[in-house]
Amino acid sequence: MSDARAENVERDVRNGGDLVVETLAALGAKTVFGIPGQHALGLFDALSRSELHFVSSRVENNSAFAADGYARATNEVGVLFLSTGPGALTSLAGLQEAYATGVPMIVIASQIPLDGLGARRKGMLHQLDDQKASAANVTKSQRLIQHASGIPSAIQDAWTEAVSSPQGPVWIEIPQNVLLDPVMVPQVEDALAEPFDNPPRVELVREAVRWLAESKRPVIVAGGGTRRGHAEAQLRSIAEKLRAPVVxxxxxxxxxxxxxxxxxxxxxxxxxxxxxxxxxxxxVVVGSSLGEVTSNYFTLEPRGRIIQIDAEPRVLESNRPALGIRADAGQALEAIDTALTPELLSGHDSDWSGESPESVVAATLAKVMVRLDSQDLAKERQFMADIRAAVPDDMQTFWDMTISAYWGWSCWDARSGQFHSAQGAGGLGYGFPAAIGGAVGLSVQGKNSRVLAVSGDGSSMYSIAELATARQHNVPVTWLIVDDGGYGILREYMVGAFGKATHTELSRPDFVKLAESFGVPAKRVEVGEVRQALVEAFASEGPNVVVVETLLQMFAPTHL
Known part of the structure; x- marks a missing residue:
C-alpha cells in the first residue's frame, strides 16, 4: 500500500473521539476512568487507538471518586469519561467532593446529537433539557463543543483551568455526532496547559508581614489549600521563624x-x-474557610486579628473578618517567608504568659490526652494506633465518612504518605473507589502502589460493586471495612440529640463471602487483630479485604 493510501485509511478512521484522546495524551494524561455509553461510543472506540489506560468502574459516581483519588495520589489531573443523561447525573456527588476539595479533573461527557439539543423533538434516550447546567454546582465551568475542530483547544483551555488555583473539575460535553463524524483536523501533536499565575498582592503581603513581625502569640491553621499549594516547606519555615504553633x-x-x-x-x-x-x-489561616470542623463547630471565638490566605475568593472572610489574601497558598507563603528576614524579626519575641510556644503546645497536647483518658476510649485509640502501626510511612490512605475517619481527622499522623478523606463534601462511598484510582495512578508513576481504603459497613455498600473493578484490573488496594451494623456516626448523633437512634440499623451481607465471590481474598478478624491482618494484606498481591466487626465511639470535644 502506498504512503498516500495509508494516510487516507488513517484519516478515514479518525473522528472527534480521536481528537479527544490525542489531546489528552498530548497534555500528559495517562489514565482515564469511566463507563461506556450509547452516545459516547465514538469516544470509547478512539481509546482503542490510543495508549491511554482505561479503568472501567461499575457506577459513574465511583468513576468520579476514582479520578479524584488518582489526582490526589499523583498530583496529576484526573480524567473522567461519562455517558449522557443518567450516567452524567450519577457522577455529580463524586464531582461535588472534587469541587469542594479542589481536585483538578477533566470531565468529558457525551451528549445527544447536536441537532436535537434543547428541542425534545426527537425524544432521544438519555436526553436532558440542559445537561451541563446540572454540573454547574459541582464544577468550575462547563463547555459544550459543537465542532470537532474546536476539541483540542477546548480541552487545552479546560486543562489550564483545572490546574489553576483554585483547582477543581472542569466539565466538557461533546455531542454524539461530533464524536463520531470523520474529521479533517490533523493528528494532535502537542498541547500546553500551564496554570495561571495566582500571586498575592504586594500591599497585602506587606501588611501581613507587619502584623506577624509585631505579633507576640502568632498561631497558624494549615488547611487543605496548604497541601494543594505544595506549601509545606514555606509553612514550616514561617512557623519556625515566628515560633508559631501550627494546627x-x-x-x-x-x-x-x-x-x-x-x-x-x-x-x-x-x-x-x-x-x-x-x-x-x-x-494565620492558610487554605481553610475556618468552617464547621476547623472552627470546632463554630465555637471558635478569636480575640486577635486574622490573616486568611486562600485561592478561592469566596472563602475569604466567609466566616470571620480578616485580612484576606486571594492567592495560591504556595506563592503567598513563599512571599511572606521571604519578607520575614532576620533583620525584621530581630526584636520579635513570644509572650504566652511566661511560657514558651513549645511549652504551650506540649501542655495543650497533654490536656488532649487527659481528656481522652477520661472518656473510656481505650479500644478506639488502640484500634487507630494499630492501623497506624501497620501502615508503612509512605502509604497513601483513603477514608470514607465513617467513625474511623472522624478519628483519623484528629489523630492520624500522615508522615510521608497522605491522608485523604471525603471531608470536603461529606458524601458516602468515597474511600474504596478513590483508593482504586490512587493505586492505579501510583502504579503508572512506578511508585509503591499499595494503598489502604477504610470504610464502615454502611458506606462500603455505596461502592461494593467496585470489587469487580479492583479484581478486573488487579489493583493493589487493601479495603478495611469496620462493620458496626449500621450508620454508626448517625446513630451516635441521634442518640446524643434525641436519646435514641431511628432507622440507622442496617441489614448487610457477609462481606467476606461477598468479596470472595468477586475473586477478592478476604478475612474477618477481631478488633485486636487488625494490625497483623493489615500487615499480611499489605504483603499480598492485588486487591484484598479485611473485615472487623466492632462498635466504635467518637470522643467528646468538650465544647464550652
Whole structure:
C-alpha cells in the first residue's frame, strides 16, 4: 500500500473521539476512568487507538471518586469519561467532593446529537433539557463543543483551568455526532496547559508581614489549600521563624510535621486546641474557610486579628473578618517567608504568659490526652494506633465518612504518605473507589502502589460493586471495612440529640463471602487483630479485604 493510501485509511478512521484522546495524551494524561455509553461510543472506540489506560468502574459516581483519588495520589489531573443523561447525573456527588476539595479533573461527557439539543423533538434516550447546567454546582465551568475542530483547544483551555488555583473539575460535553463524524483536523501533536499565575498582592503581603513581625502569640491553621499549594516547606519555615504553633485541619493533615515541637497536630475538634487559637494575637489561616470542623463547630471565638490566605475568593472572610489574601497558598507563603528576614524579626519575641510556644503546645497536647483518658476510649485509640502501626510511612490512605475517619481527622499522623478523606463534601462511598484510582495512578508513576481504603459497613455498600473493578484490573488496594451494623456516626448523633437512634440499623451481607465471590481474598478478624491482618494484606498481591466487626465511639470535644 502506498504512503498516500495509508494516510487516507488513517484519516478515514479518525473522528472527534480521536481528537479527544490525542489531546489528552498530548497534555500528559495517562489514565482515564469511566463507563461506556450509547452516545459516547465514538469516544470509547478512539481509546482503542490510543495508549491511554482505561479503568472501567461499575457506577459513574465511583468513576468520579476514582479520578479524584488518582489526582490526589499523583498530583496529576484526573480524567473522567461519562455517558449522557443518567450516567452524567450519577457522577455529580463524586464531582461535588472534587469541587469542594479542589481536585483538578477533566470531565468529558457525551451528549445527544447536536441537532436535537434543547428541542425534545426527537425524544432521544438519555436526553436532558440542559445537561451541563446540572454540573454547574459541582464544577468550575462547563463547555459544550459543537465542532470537532474546536476539541483540542477546548480541552487545552479546560486543562489550564483545572490546574489553576483554585483547582477543581472542569466539565466538557461533546455531542454524539461530533464524536463520531470523520474529521479533517490533523493528528494532535502537542498541547500546553500551564496554570495561571495566582500571586498575592504586594500591599497585602506587606501588611501581613507587619502584623506577624509585631505579633507576640502568632498561631497558624494549615488547611487543605496548604497541601494543594505544595506549601509545606514555606509553612514550616514561617512557623519556625515566628515560633508559631501550627494546627492542621482534616484537609491539611500532613502539611506540618506531626512531632514538631510547634505542632498541635490535627486536634481542631478539641476545646483545648480551640483555646490556643483564641489566644493568638495573630491567627494565620492558610487554605481553610475556618468552617464547621476547623472552627470546632463554630465555637471558635478569636480575640486577635486574622490573616486568611486562600485561592478561592469566596472563602475569604466567609466566616470571620480578616485580612484576606486571594492567592495560591504556595506563592503567598513563599512571599511572606521571604519578607520575614532576620533583620525584621530581630526584636520579635513570644509572650504566652511566661511560657514558651513549645511549652504551650506540649501542655495543650497533654490536656488532649487527659481528656481522652477520661472518656473510656481505650479500644478506639488502640484500634487507630494499630492501623497506624501497620501502615508503612509512605502509604497513601483513603477514608470514607465513617467513625474511623472522624478519628483519623484528629489523630492520624500522615508522615510521608497522605491522608485523604471525603471531608470536603461529606458524601458516602468515597474511600474504596478513590483508593482504586490512587493505586492505579501510583502504579503508572512506578511508585509503591499499595494503598489502604477504610470504610464502615454502611458506606462500603455505596461502592461494593467496585470489587469487580479492583479484581478486573488487579489493583493493589487493601479495603478495611469496620462493620458496626449500621450508620454508626448517625446513630451516635441521634442518640446524643434525641436519646435514641431511628432507622440507622442496617441489614448487610457477609462481606467476606461477598468479596470472595468477586475473586477478592478476604478475612474477618477481631478488633485486636487488625494490625497483623493489615500487615499480611499489605504483603499480598492485588486487591484484598479485611473485615472487623466492632462498635466504635467518637470522643467528646468538650465544647464550652
Amino acid at each position: 492542621c485541619s482534616p484537609g491539611g493533615n500532613g502539611a506540618f510535621p506531626w512531632t514538631h515541637p510547634l505542632s498541635l497536630q490535627s486536634w481542631v475538634e478539641d476545646r483545648h486546641v480551640t483555646e490556643v487559637l483564641e489566644e493568638a494575637d495573630v491567627l
